Amino acid sequence: MTVNSNLFQSDFESSAMTNEEIINKRRVINGFDDGLMQASPLKHPWAREIFKKMQKNNWVAEEIPFQTDYEQWTSNKLSEAEKNAFIRALAFASNLDGLLTKTLSELIKPNITSPEVCLAIARQVYEEALHVDSYSCMIEALSFNPEEVYGLYRKDKKLYYKNRTVLKSVSKIAVPGFKTGTFETDQLFLEACTTNLILEGIFFYSAFLIFYNLGKNNKMPGSKEMIQFINRDEDLHVALFVNIINSIKEEQPELWTEDLKALITQNVKDSVQMEHEWGVSCIGDGILGLTPQNIKEYIEFIGDTRLQSIGLKKIWNTANPFPWIDEHTQGNMIEVNFFEGRVKEYQTGTLEW
């Protein structure tokens, strides 16, 4: 009897697959997938490695002290311009993490056929939910009106347009019944993965800069610490998607056409410009050493890094104007004892606290 199920093979076959067959049939997309998550032997060891690093990065928002932040916010230690930058950075970051929780689980993960890659994305979805929760803890601890943060896009045109661009960029594969398996849908999916890289690897970076610069000036230290945790998670999300993109390219090289490369390069270019404009709208003429010019340089530097990571040519060749921030953004924060080193202390699963 044939069982009508997508879960695993519909008929009993008395034969085991060899490890070689399992590996040969495994692909990031369009591979053999019985839905039972046989994550060993591994075809994509980088995914297991990233998953293990993610497991070591456990943290919860309740561990972060917001008392100083609350006192500073309510005693006017921050200028109006600094407060404005803080709220805008928080508004966009919380909007984007909310969106990512949904798109990763509903649009990206259903098309992935490698169990070990699915494991890492499942953990990533949890971490996006953790980020969503941490913003709400921050908003409550600082006694903000939630609508003034989450709903800022309803009354702020610049934020509305940025959110709309983000939504538009993910909508190409947000069509009912979307499925990889043809040249066209596979290319769309590959493009969607690069869009995700842009969302997580470029669009957070003005916000991160603002929180770090406030923190460097001893302002809102709890908030800065929370962003460090989030940034550490995001570094691994970026690493995961760089590997997903490069593996799909390797497994289906026909997808990586000159047209697609040009389209992705243009997407990165447009995103860098948008992120720069957004950053400027947050800081105005400048706050605490942040200027429209050095935000531009920093976002261009980040854009070049993302292009290179997926085998595309750099555009700007701009030097990083904030070398002190390097260790937050280059993916090796686990080993780096930065600032007060508290992030390192929060790692579990290791005796080297």
Ligand SMILES: [Fe+2]
């Ligand atoms: Fe996130």
Ligand SMILES: [Fe+2]
């Ligand atoms: Fe993320």
